[in-house]
Amino acid sequence: MSGQNIVKPSADSIVASAKAAQKGKGLPPVHLWNPPFCGDLDMRIARDGTWFYLGTPIGRPALVRLFSTILLREGDKYFLVTPVEKVGITVEDAPFVAVDFSVEGSGRDQTLTFTTNVGDTAAAGPDHPIRVVRDPESGEPAPYVLVRANLEALIDRKSFYRLVDLGEHHDGWFGIWSGGQFFGMIPSDDLPQG
Numbered sequence: 001m002s003g004q005n006i007v008k009p010s011a012d013s014i015v016a017s018a019k020a021a022q023k024g025k026g027l028p029p030v031h032l033w034n035p036p037f038c039g040d041l042d043m044r045i046a047r048d049g050t051w052f053y054l055g056t057p058i059g060r061p062a063l064v065r066l067f068s069t070i071l072l073r074e075g076d077k078y079f080l081v082t083p084v085e086k087v088g089i090t091v092e093d094a095p096f097v098a099v100d101f102s103v104e105g106s107g108r109d110q111t112l113t114f115t116t117n118v119g120d121t122a123a124a125g126p127d128h129p130i131r132v133v134r135d136p137e138s139g140e141p142a143p144y145v146l147v148r149a150n151l152e153a154l155i156d157r158k159s160f161y162r163l164v165d166l167g168e169h170h171d172g173w174f175g176i177w178s179g180g181q182f183f184g185m186i187p188s189d190d191l192p193q194g
Contacts, residue, residue, distance in 0.1 A: 125179020
């Protein structure tokens, strides 16, 4: 090493940088920032969407929302990014949970707009696809919707049941239409008969 001082990142420094970066409306342009990697932060997003810092749930929704706006995914790794630092965090499944959705139209002409636990919305379609992964052992489905820039939301169970109620068969698949696109959830032949 060349005598560099490496400063361990803290949640406070990330908060200060994130607030400074978020002066305008909308999401900060994290995809344009290329700060140095400053190490990993003891922050974790659980499968149910709960954010933890140092093993304790973050109880302030506004703080969770702030952190969510500076989240970046590169490959299978997740980072909080500001113009001056980049820190790694742990995400157990998807960083967001889709907790509800609204429906406009019907059948092939419908659009499903999902709302996440951090207040993002995404209208499912070509830019925000829905995908379903089945557990290889149990066959249980895990449905996701792309929210933004390589970041997905796990669709919660109640919303998934509502999707199933709206589903139909198309080209050998049972699935859902949204934004002019069909999203297959399960092969029709895999559904119980009767």
